[in-house]
Amino acid sequence: MTIKNQFGPKGWAPENIDSLVGKNYLITGANTGAGFQATRILLSKGAKVVMLNRNPVKSEAAITELKNEFGETVEVSFIEMDLANLSSVRKAAKEVLEKEFQIDAFICNGAIAQIAKQEITVDGFESQLGVNHYGHFLLCGLLFSRIEESKGRIVVVSSEGHKMGLRTIQFEDMNWNRNYHPNKVYSQSKLAQMMFAYELQEKVKTAGKNVKVYVCHPGASNTSLIRESASLATRLSWAFMVKIGLAQTAEKGAYPEVMCATEDNLKERAYYGPTGVMNFGGPVGECKLEPFVLNKDVLAKLWTLSEKETSFNWLL
Ligand SMILES: NC(=O)c1ccc[n+]([C@@H]2O[C@H](COP(=O)([O-])OP(=O)(O)OC[C@H]3O[C@@H](n4cnc5c(N)ncnc54)[C@H](OP(=O)(O)O)[C@@H]3O)[C@@H](O)[C@H]2O)c1
Numbered sequence: 001m002t003i004k005n006q007f008g009p010k011g012w013a014p015e016n017i018d019s020l021v022g023k024n025y026l027i028t029g030a031n032t033g034a035g036f037q038a039t040r041i042l043l044s045k046g047a048k049v050v051m052l053n054r055n056p057v058k059s060e061a062a063i064t065e066l067k068n069e070f071g072e073t074v075e076v077s078f079i080e081m082d083l084a085n086l087s088s089v090r091k092a093a094k095e096v097l098e099k100e101f102q103i104d105a106f107i108c109n110g111a112i113a114q115i116a117k118q119e120i121t122v123d124g125f126e127s128q129l130g131v132n133h134y135g136h137f138l139l140c141g142l143l144f145s146r147i148e149e150s151k152g153r154i155v156v157v158s159s160e161g162h163k164m165g166l167r168t169i170q171f172e173d174m175n176w177n178r179n180y181h182p183n184k185v186y187s188q189s190k191l192a193q194m195m196f197a198y199e200l201q202e203k204v205k206t207a208g209k210n211v212k213v214y215v216c217h218p219g220a221s222n223t224s225l226i227r228e229s230a231s232l233a234t235r236l237s238w239a240f241m242v243k244i245g246l247a248q249t250a251e252k253g254a255y256p257e258v259m260c261a262t263e264d265n266l267k268e269r270a271y272y273g274p275t276g277v278m279n280f281g282g283p284v285g286e287c288k289l290e291p292f293v294l295n296k297d298v299l300a301k302l303w304t305l306s307e308k309e310t311s312f313n314w315l316l
Contacts, residue, residue, distance in 0.1 A: 003286045005275060011283025012259045020047035024102045024150075025261060026143070027051055028083060028136065029110020031058040033223030034157070037254035038107060039076065040066065042261070048075035050100060052092055052110070052139075054082040083110055083135030084121045086310060093142035103147045105261035107155045108136040108193065114230040118180040125309070126175040132189040137196055138310040144211065153212040154200070155260040158271075160217055160279050162191040167292045169195070169302050182231065191293065192302060194271070199299040201268050203316040212268060214260035219274035219281050220246055221253025248274070248281040255284045269294075 005011055025042050029035045030051035039049045043066060053059040059078040066076050079099075081092030096103075111132045121130035140154055147154060165187025170176065176185050194215050201213045226238040241247055256273045260266065271289040276282015307313050 003275070003288065005283055005285035006265065007283070007285055009283060011275065011285050012255060012263065013284070014041050014045070014255065014258060016259070017041075017045050017262050020045035020262065023047045023104045023262075024100060025049045025105050025107065026096065026100065026103050027107040027109050028081070028139070029053065031055060031062040031078075033225060033250050034218045034221055034253040034257065035107070035109040036062055037249075037251040038109065038258050038261075040069070040251075041254060041258045043070050043074050043076055045262075047104075049077075050096070051076070051078040052081040052096075053078050054080065054084075054110075056080055081139075083131040083139075084127060086123050086134070086138055089135050089138050090142065093139055096143060097146055100146070102150045103143060103152045104150055105153045105155055106140065106143055106147055107157065107257050107261055108140065109155075109157045109257060110135075111157070111189075111225070112229070113159075113161075113186045113225050114182045114234050115185075116182055116229060116231040116234070118176065118185075119229075120175065123309075124175075126180075126185060128186050128189040129174065129192060132186075133192040133196065134306060134310055136193060137306045138312050140196075140200070141310075141312050141314050144314070144316075148209050148211050151210050153214060153261065154197070155257055156193050156197040156213070156215045157257050158194045158215055158217050159186075159190040160219070160273070161187045162194055162217075162293065163187070163290060165191065167191070167290075168295065169298055171301060171305070174305075182234065192306075194293050195299045195302050196306065198269070198294055199303045200316075202299075203314070207316045209316070214266055214268060215271050216256035216260045217271070217273035217279070217287070218253035218256055219248055219276075219279055221250050222247040223250045223253065246280055252281065259284060
């Protein structure tokens with residue numbers, strides 16, 4: 001069933017945003033790719049953006065590029081944070097809370113993908129699950145009250161890849177020690193992010209808190225997501241997809257997350273992104289949300305496990 005695009009046949013685009021002067025956005029992994037482009041769009045509308053990045057050199061280069069485009073007074077800065085390290089996440093969250101009194105939206109954008117060989121983070125997690133899910137789970141928890149005080153929102157950037165794996169969580173072997181597979185593990189990490197978001201919506205509603213949670217995906221976008229850590233076959237097939245034009249620009253890939261961070265007329269129990277062929281590109285709007293993503297038992301079990309693994313109890 002096709003879902004009618006509420007933004008018309010061309011879908012949502014940054015022209016839908018009026019002014020973001022006075023708004024404050026926080027985004028992970030914004031020195032490059034869709035996160036960088038999302039930052040550009042937000043700044044172009046007058047917002048302030050704080051990037052949470054792991055690499056200071058790349059972050060300074062990104063800031064220089066943004067200042068060259070928008071002028072020296074543009075309000076963009078970065079806080080160093082490695083999502084693969086929970087103590088780094090805690091330190092960055094503390095810095096955010098000390099410096100930023102308003103968070104209109106927190107965009108969980110940073111990620112790694114298709115890591116060819118199993119890698120384990122310092123906290124003992126398979127790296128894709130550790131960076132993409134556990135890092136953001138903890139960060140959202142640490143920042144939640146400030147987001148609530150700001151009547152803000154959380155935006156989770158997932159992937160169509162969430163459908164391409166087990167379509168559930170492999171609780172009996174979360175690190176995939178027995179059956180490591182780069183794509184299935186990435187798929188599980190992006191599914192875990194979505195499940196976290198939908199479970200959080202329920203908890204927010206029950207607790208009567210004033211935070212919105214939205215989920216989106218960027219389609220297939222020409223970014224640096226597939227890197228040396230991916231297998232040669234994956235890198236070659238991605239390069240081929242880009243060459244034949246199946247991947248849209250990183251800027252277009254940023255539209256769904258910017259939309260979820262700024263647009264008023266969205267549903268929470270939904271999944272937004274490009275709606276064209278295979279959702280690779282095309283008009284940005286509502287995509288089909290598969291029932292397996294909302295499996296109540298899996299959502300609850302993942303939440304409990306994530307609290308235990310990150311040693312963080314949400315006060316919700
Ligand atoms: N591109 C696509 O076709 C596609 C498709 C589906 C979903 N997505 C999703 O879109 C989002 C943006 O990805 P992208 O395509 O723009 O990829 P990208 O160009 O590789 O950008 C990823 C960003 O995440 C950062 N990052 C990686 N590991 C990190 C860590 N441990 N701590 C902090 N930051 C970290 C990277 O920093 P460094 O530069 O320092 O590595 C980079 O800034 C991701 O959530 C991804 O899963 C992308």
